Amino acid sequence: MASRLRAIVPKYSAYMRHRRTMEVREAIAAKRTVNEKPRVSPATPSFMTGQHVEGPVVRDFLYMVGDLVQITKPGSDYGKISRITSIHKDRSALSIEQVGPMQTSIVPRVYWSEQHTKYVARYPGLVHHNDVRLVTALADADGEFRKVAVNELVLGEKYYDDRYKKRLRRRYVTNSPGIAIPWPDPAEEVVSGHFATDYDVARDRTFFVTSLAVPPVPPAALDSLRNKYARHRKPDLTEEEIQRLTPPEMPLSATKTAFRKELQEMKEKKKQAIESGELAATRLKTAQFLKMRMSQHQQHQEALQKKQHQQQQEASG
Amino acid sequence: MASKSTQSALEIFKQLPPVLARFFKTYPPVPIKQYASKPTLTTAPDRNPFLIAYHPVTKKAHEPKISLRRQSDLYKLAKQFGLEKTLPPMTKKFGVQKMVSKKSMKGVVRPKLHKHERTAEERRAKREKAIAEADELIIKVKGKRYAKKTAKRALPPKNLF
Numbered sequence: 073m074a075s076r077l078r079a080i081v082p083k084y085s086a087y088m089r090h091r092r093t094m095e096v097r098e099a100i101a102a103k104r105t106v107n108e109k110p111r112v113s114p115a116t117p118s119f120m121t122g123q124h125v126e127g128p129v130v131r132d133f134l135y136m137v138g139d140l141v142q143i144t145k146p147g148s149d150y151g152k153i154s155r156i157t158s159i160h161k162d163r164s165a166l167s168i169e170q171v172g173p174m175q176t177s178i179v180p181r182v183y184w185s186e187q188h189t190k191y192v193a194r195y196p197g198l199v200h201h202n203d204v205r206l207v208t209a210l211a212d213a214d215g216e217f218r219k220v221a222v223n224e225l226v227l228g229e230k231y232y233d234d235r236y237k238k239r240l241r242r243r244y245v246t247n248s249p250g251i252a253i254p255w256p257d258p259a260e261e262v263v264s265g266h267f268a269t270d271y272d273v274a275r276d277r278t279f280f281v282t283s284l285a286v287p288p289v290p291p292a293a294l295d296s297l298r299n300k301y302a303r304h305r306k307p308d309l310t311e312e313e314i315q316r317l318t319p320p321e322m323p324l325s326a327t328k329t330a331f332r333k334e335l336q337e338m339k340e341k342k343k344q345a346i347e348s349g350e351l352a353a354t355r356l357k358t359a360q361f362l363k364m365r366m367s368q369h370q371q372h373q374e375a376l377q378k379k380q381h382q383q384q385q386e387a388s389g
Numbered sequence: 390m391a392s393k394s395t396q397s398a399l400e401i402f403k404q405l406p407p408v409l410a411r412f413f414k415t416y417p418p419v420p421i422k423q424y425a426s427k428p429t430l431t432t433a434p435d436r437n438p439f440l441i442a443y444h445p446v447t448k449k450a451h452e453p454k455i456s457l458r459r460q461s462d463l464y465k466l467a468k469q470f471g472l473e474k475t476l477p478p479m480t481k482k483f484g485v486q487k488m489v490s491k492k493s494m495k496g497v498v499r500p501k502l503h504k505h506e507r508t509a510e511e512r513r514a515k516r517e518k519a520i521a522e523a524d525e526l527i528i529k530v531k532g533k534r535y536a537k538k539t540a541k542r543a544l545p546p547k548n549l550f
Contacts, residue, residue, distance in 0.1 A: 358413055359398040361421060
C-alpha cells in the first residue's frame, strides 16, 4: 500500500504572520518616503497642507482696504501690485485682488454660485502683512506724481477722519516724518435696489420683542434646538416657581376666602388678648402654677431620697 | 410696670428649658386651661395641640400642631420637673403604661415550634396503637400457627419443678 505523500508547509503562528506583514508594510512605507513625495489631493483643505497664514495679532494695522500693495515674498507673485480687498486682523493677514496665493476648499452643492461646476473651489488666499509693501503716488521734485513703493511705515498722532467718521492715526514713511501717506477713501456703501428692503428695516419690521416674560423662541421649537431627553437637565421651572408665578383665580374660592377670614380672626383674637391684658394674666397664672408644682416636686424628691438613705442606714446598722 | 412679685414669678420661664417654657407660654398648663381629649374642629377654643383637628369648611383633618416626636421630647423634659401631668392629654404613652398597653406578639403568646415538636403527641399515639395491634396484623398475614404462638405467650409460664 502506497502511503500518501504530504507537502511540507512551514506552520506560521498567527503572531509570526502578523509580524511578517508588518515588516513588509514598513519596508514599503520606507521606500515611499525616500522616493516619493506624499500625494496631496487638490481637495485637501489648505489648513491641512500648511499653506495657511498664522502669526501674532497686530493691533495697529498699517494698511486698509483699498490700499495698493506690492508682494515682496519670493515666488511666482513676486513684485506684483494689486489692491487690498479685505483685512484679517486676527491672522495679521490681507487678501489681495487677483494676485497672491490661492486656497482650495470643498464647497457643498447648496452653496454653489453660478460659475461653479466642481465641488472643489479655489479662491484667493491670505498674504501676511509682512510680505507686502505699500505702493502710493508721491510728488516728485518736478511736481509730477509717480508710483512709489514704501519699504516701512510708522503710525503717528491721532486725528479725526471725516470720511471714516472716527479717530485714526496718521501714517508716515519711517525716518521721514514729513511724508504722510493718507489713508485710502472708504469703500462706498452698497445701495440696495429700488425694490429691495434694507437689512435693518426688514429686521425691525419682522421681529418684535413684546415682553421679557415671553421668550423669543417659541416653546414648541425648543425641543428641536436641544436634547429633550438629556439626563442631567433640570426642569425649566420648579413647582414652587410655577405656583408663585401663576396668578390666583378670581374670584377666590370658598375655602380660600374662609381661610383668609380665619387668619384675620386669629390675628384679631391675638391682638385683643394682648390689649385686654388677658394674655399677661394667664401667663402670670401659669408662672405661679408652674413654680408651685416644681417646688412640690422637689420636696417630694427630697423626701424620697431621705427615706432611701434611712432604709440603707437601717440595713447596714 | 410689673411689680417685683410678678417679675419673680415670671422668672420661672427663664429657669425652665426654652422648649418647655415656650410651650407653656403658648399652651397654658392643664388646670388653667382645659384641652379636649378627642379631635375637635380647628377653630375650637379647647383645641388640643397634640391631636388632629378637622377644618370646619373643608372637613379635612389637620395634622397636630406638635408632632409625635416633639410630644415625646416635651413629655420627657416636663417629667424632669414633675410637670408631665400638666400637659394636654396625648395619645402617646410612656414608661409602664406603654409596656402594659403594648399588644404582645402572636408568636410570643403561642410559639409555632418545629414540625416534629408540633406532631410529637399525635405520632406517639399512632405508634402505641400500632404496637398494640401488631399481633392481629401478623396473624392476618401468617395465619393460625402464629395465632397459637400468641395464645401460648399469653398463658402463664409453666413451672418445671
